[in-house]
Amino acid sequence: MKDNSTVYSWMPPSGISNIYFIRKRKRLFVIYRERLVKMPFPRGRKPSASIPKHHANVPGMENQEDAFHVKRSPSSPQGAPKKRSAFVDITNANKIQASNHTKKEKSTKKIQKSSTVAVKNEANLKKSNSLRSEGQPELVNSPKLVKSPVQEPKASPSEEPAKDQPWQVPEEFDIDKEHRGDCCMTSEYAKEVFDYLKCREEKFVLQDYMHTQPDLNKDMRGILVDWMVEVQENFELNHETLYLAVKLTDHYLSSIVALRESLQLIGSTSMLIASKFEERSPPCIDDFLYICDDAYKREEMIAMEVNILQTLKFDISIPVPYLFLRRYAKCVRANMETLTLARYACELSLLEVELVPERASRLASACLLLALTMKSLGGWTPILEFHTGYTLSELGPLVRKLHSIVACPSDDKLKAVRSKYSHNVFFEVAKIPVVDIQKLEEALK
CATH class of the missing domain: 1.10.472.10 (Cyclin-like)
Structure with missing residues (x-):
């Protein structure tokens, strides 16, 4: 500003962001340049001719004439912008009553207006009938006022009594009931989430x-x-x-x-x-x-x-077996060591190009079944079959393939996964003896 005794503060109108002024769109500035308002300085503060810090590095803001000052309130601390609430104070009973009273007045006016229109329509109808009785021809496609009988509103499909939905989980198979009310666990629609992921993995099936x-x-x-x-x-x-x-x-x-x-x-x-x-x-x-x-x-x-x-057309949200493995391990309440053993077998499968066509959910199910067999924790239970959608016969060939990978790797030079899961952080699951093939066959029967 050329005149240091006077400071002009520019405030954009409602709905106009300051970013338009920072970018110096000339058209916008010319339209609203006349909204400069003469603002006095708060007491005890001197006018500052320096550029605000948040505009010091903006191109084109080196001159004082290009800088603008945010409107400040004298009552706010250190001249900061005055705080305001982002939402309406819904706890104010007076405002609520006033708004309700206003709504009632508007609704009353609408009803009166609609009744007036109905009276006018009936008068016009009587007038047209009297004209037709005098011999005037009836207009083609002329609108007629027909009083339809009052019908009771039918219940929408959403208001009908709830039937057994296909996504409703039986109580004995509900693994999310203990997390009801926990917003972080999303137990209300966890089953639907994994059903969606299982349907989505069909889009990403590969071949060798x-x-x-x-x-x-x-x-x-x-x-x-x-x-x-x-x-x-x-x-x-x-x-x-x-x-x-x-x-x-x-x-x-x-x-x-x-x-x-x-x-x-x-x-x-x-x-x-x-x-x-x-x-x-x-x-x-x-x-x-x-x-x-x-x-x-x-x-x-x-x-x-x-x-x-x-x-890949930016579609990189691909379901991975690691997600399904955590979900399925929850069905049998597997401890961390059993889950880590299943993760070890699943991570070894990444090295095999023959397993690239396998679906993520099926691979996770087979890894969990192999870990349960190695830890002698039982076989494939009905709750696992319900949540995974795979039967024991469908998982048998893949479990045998994973067993051979864990027992004797195809390449001894690839040791990153084995050395990783040999650490005590991962319960040294890579050192657990592999289950005998006869015991595995009995578990798969």
Whole structure:
């Protein structure tokens, strides 16, 4: 301001955000520049000619004439903007009564108006009838006032007595009843959530794609997944991040032809995308470039991220077996050691390209059944069959495949998963003796 003795404060009208003024949209500023109001300074405060801190770095705000001042109240502390409530004070009985009285007056006026219109319509009808009786022709398609009999309002389908809905869980199979009222557990619709995830996984069913990759083989993919397990452990990422990253890698490789030189770039970029999707504080690109030993440039990883997202059409919310495994373990109240043993078998399955076509819910069910058999905690119960939707005969071949993977791995060089679950944090479940094949067959009968 040129005149330091006078300060002009500009307040945007209702519905106009300050961001328009910061961006200096000339048209908007010209329209509302006349709303400058002459505001006195609070007592004991001198006019400041400096630019506010939150506008100091905004381009085009270097001059004093471009800076605007927020309207301040003298009663507020340190001249801060006056606080206001975001919602109407619903505890004020006087305001409620006044609003109710106003609504009643409006409704009364509407009723009077509608009755007046009805009287006028009846008068017009009598007039038209008298004209027709005098010999005037009747107008074609002329509107007629027909009094319809008053009918009782029919009950809507939602108001009909509730029948047995297909999603209602029998009381003996209700595993969420102990969490009723806990908003964090969402027990009221937990069953529907997992039913939706199970239906959604049908969209992401893959086939063995290695025959379409002339420069890759299953051993290279196993090495990549083993490295991704180490990355997840070093960065202390969630297990869902690892499973989602492997899924993203498989879906991308099933859609394009990749070279072996770019395989690690694909895996690390998939970890970056999955971290952004699952983690609260994901690692940055520089962390993944460092973990790749600077084999790739920053621009290459950004370009690969764009390619993966565009190839998958940005649909990366893929159901993973880790989610189903926690849900199914809750059905039998499995302890943490049994659940960790099932997770160990499930994480070993990520290394096998033959298990890529398996659905996440079916893989989780088979891993849990194998863990229950190894811990001698019983077989496949009716409550598990209800929540998973799989019978014992449907899980038999997959359980036998997982048993062979846990008993004798296909590649001894891939040790990341075994060393990870040999730690006492994971109850050293990798050191638990594998169940005998005869005992397993008896459990599968």
